[in-house]
Amino acid sequence: MTEALVTLWGELPLLVQLGFKFGAILLPLLGAVAYYTLAERKVIAYMHVRIGPNRVGPRGLLQPIADAVKLMFKEMIIPTHADRYLFLIAPVLALAPALGAWAVIPFTDTLVLADIDASLLYVLALTSMGVYGVVIAGWASNSKYAFLGAMRSAAQIVAYEIAMGFALVGVLMAAGSLNLREIVVAQSGGLHEWFFLPLFPLFAVYLISGVAETNRSPFDVAEGESEIVAGFHVDYSGMGFAVFFLAEYANMILISALTVIMFLGGWHAPLPMAPFTWVPGIVWFFGKLAAIAFLFLWFRATFPRYRYDQIMRLGWKVFIPVTLIWITVIGFAKVFTPIGHWFG
Amino acid sequence: MTFLEVVFYVFAAVLIASSLLVVTVRNPVRAALFLVLAFFSAACLWLTLEAEFLAITLVLVYVGAVMVLFLFVIMMLDIDIAQMRAGFANYLPLGSIVALVMAGELILVMLSGEFGATELPRPAGQAVGYSNTEALGRLVYTDYVFAFEVAAVILLVAIIAAISLTLRRRPETRYQAPEKQVRVRKEDRIRIIKMPRRPEEKS
Numbered sequence: 315m316t317e318a319l320v321t322l323w324g325e326l327p328l329l330v331q332l333g334f335k336f337g338a339i340l341l342p343l344l345g346a347v348a349y350y351t352l353a354e355r356k357v358i359a360y361m362h363v364r365i366g367p368n369r370v371g372p373r374g375l376l377q378p379i380a381d382a383v384k385l386m387f388k389e390m391i392i393p394t395h396a397d398r399y400l401f402l403i404a405p406v407l408a409l410a411p412a413l414g415a416w417a418v419i420p421f422t423d424t425l426v427l428a429d430i431d432a433s434l435l436y437v438l439a440l441t442s443m444g445v446y447g448v449v450i451a452g453w454a455s456n457s458k459y460a461f462l463g464a465m466r467s468a469a470q471i472v473a474y475e476i477a478m479g480f481a482l483v484g485v486l487m488a489a490g491s492l493n494l495r496e497i498v499v500a501q502s503g504g505l506h507e508w509f510f511l512p513l514f515p516l517f518a519v520y521l522i523s524g525v526a527e528t529n530r531s532p533f534d535v536a537e538g539e540s541e542i543v544a545g546f547h548v549d550y551s552g553m554g555f556a557v558f559f560l561a562e563y564a565n566m567i568l569i570s571a572l573t574v575i576m577f578l579g580g581w582h583a584p585l586p587m588a589p590f591t592w593v594p595g596i597v598w599f600f601g602k603l604a605a606i607a608f609l610f611l612w613f614r615a616t617f618p619r620y621r622y623d624q625i626m627r628l629g630w631k632v633f634i635p636v637t638l639i640w641i642t643v644i645g646f647a648k649v650f651t652p653i654g655h656w657f658g
Numbered sequence: 659m660t661f662l663e664v665v666f667y668v669f670a671a672v673l674i675a676s677s678l679l680v681v682t683v684r685n686p687v688r689a690a691l692f693l694v695l696a697f698f699s700a701a702c703l704w705l706t707l708e709a710e711f712l713a714i715t716l717v718l719v720y721v722g723a724v725m726v727l728f729l730f731v732i733m734m735l736d737i738d739i740a741q742m743r744a745g746f747a748n749y750l751p752l753g754s755i756v757a758l759v760m761a762g763e764l765i766l767v768m769l770s771g772e773f774g775a776t777e778l779p780r781p782a783g784q785a786v787g788y789s790n791t792e793a794l795g796r797l798v799y800t801d802y803v804f805a806f807e808v809a810a811v812i813l814l815v816a817i818i819a820a821i822s823l824t825l826r827r828r829p830e831t832r833y834q835a836p837e838k839q840v841r842v843r844k845e846d847r848i849r850i851i852k853m854p855r856r857p858e859e860k861s
Contacts, residue, residue: 400688431789435714442722446694449726453687453733461733468730472723492791627836 348378388552400454405557408447412564463545467536473629480637498580524569532617570606673699
């Protein structure tokens with residue numbers, strides 16, 4: 315039976331095979347996004363000593379489905395004098411890069427859709443395009459609150475992208491490769507080989523910049539409910555709003571996956587010995603991913619919103635110098651010190 | 659037609675159409691977005707030449723950073739389209755002469771026999787393990803390191819020049835000193851006073 319299925323798979327045309335592979339990545343991803351929203355509401359509720367959604371389905375488990383159905387059937391209102399086409403295309407531009415970047419994510423040593431040579435750069439290029447959705451949405455809405463949100467978001471994303479890019483330069487120096495799979499392979503051998511130890515400053519910068527890149531609390535000035543109502547997506551309703559939400563959560567999961575791949579050893583078990591290696595690699599990967607994703611929710615429940623000028627100061631005057639110094643440290647350590655092998 | 663040719667013609671068509679729209683569309687924000695599309699299609703064409711590092715860098719630098727800042731500025735402009743079109747008839751003769759000269763030059767270059775599928779054949783594909791990122795890195799940091807450093811210094815000069823042109827010291831602006839804000843202690847700002855629960859307990 316399985317052999318017949320394997321032969322059948324080989325006989326299928328390439329495009330159909332690709333279609334199945336896309337589906338196998340995107341459908342679980344969208345499901346994960348839906349339940350990530352529920353997890354966020356539940357986690358924050360428990361941190362606030364509340365209960366959270368518990369009415370729809372057993373223990374509130376059907377809440378994301380109810381939300382999705384509600385948003386799908388809501389009318390999508392286009393504001394007066396809005397730029398119609400740009401208004402409608404903006405949510406798509408926000409979501410597409412967040413989904414497209416998953417093409418190169420290695421789940422295990424062999425399970426990767428496109429094992430391309432410069433996959434780290436590919437991810438960086440695609441995530442840098444996510445800002446267009448926000449900027450266009452803010453401009454096309456013809457609303458000053460949306461526009462303010464878009465301006466803040468553009469400045470913030472451009473600032474933190476540089477720090478993020480430099481953090482990744484450190485990773486590729488340590489791994490000696492731009493290929494995400496090889497970056498994980500370079501971290502094999504146990505917990506102490508994972509890059510978060512030798513590259514700890516870059517790990518911290520990357521994680522915090524990731525929170526800022528996805529416009530999450532405490533860096534959520536682009537939405538800033540208390541100042542500019544909801545920022546760039548204030549004029550969106552129905553599916554447009556839902557797609558922005560999907561994009562934000564898909565980006566959070568993506569940043570978590572990238573953090574795991576680049577600093578926390580991807581699919582590797584913490585120690586390469588018996589009880590840990592019984593668990594398959596993909597379980598380790600998703601377990602670490604969930605831990606990082608939980609941090610995003612924890613941050614939101616814990617920290618008050620940063621002031622805008624302090625966000626800019628942190629990005630330009632703290633993170634970028636830290637990454638630049640640590641890149642020099644990595645280069646120096648690799649060439650001149652006896653612990654160079656530890657740096658990759 | 660092979661699959662690669664189909665891909666090439668699709669992206670080439672998108673590239674030409676979006677480049678035309680950049681100069682013809684009226685709304686400047688839309689023009690900037692068509693320029694983004696043009697960059698993106700050009701990057702896809704480079705990918706068909708197996709130049710993935712250059713293609714991704716084009717997207718990363720021009721689409722991800724330069725055009726975002728461009729859009730940032732354009733969105734803040736308040737452009738009156740009627741006013742911009744007012745002088746159209748005056749500029750038309752000069753503009754058309756410049757356009758004709760440029761088109762003539764391009765046609766001359768194209769007909770010179772230096773271009774075309776026979777003179778510039780598709781580069782041969784590389785082996786599976788070949789990494790053009792690594793090859794480019796080796797070239798840039800060994801053989802062409804001098805030119806690379808000169809380019810970097812020129813960019814640095816441009817940055818410093820732009821900053822010094824726009825930097826003004828304004829005495830009336832009050833700056834915040836974050837290091838002082840961070841160093842503030844609770845004792846500097848609040849004083850805790852013991853209050854009796856009821857007035858009569860005071861004795």
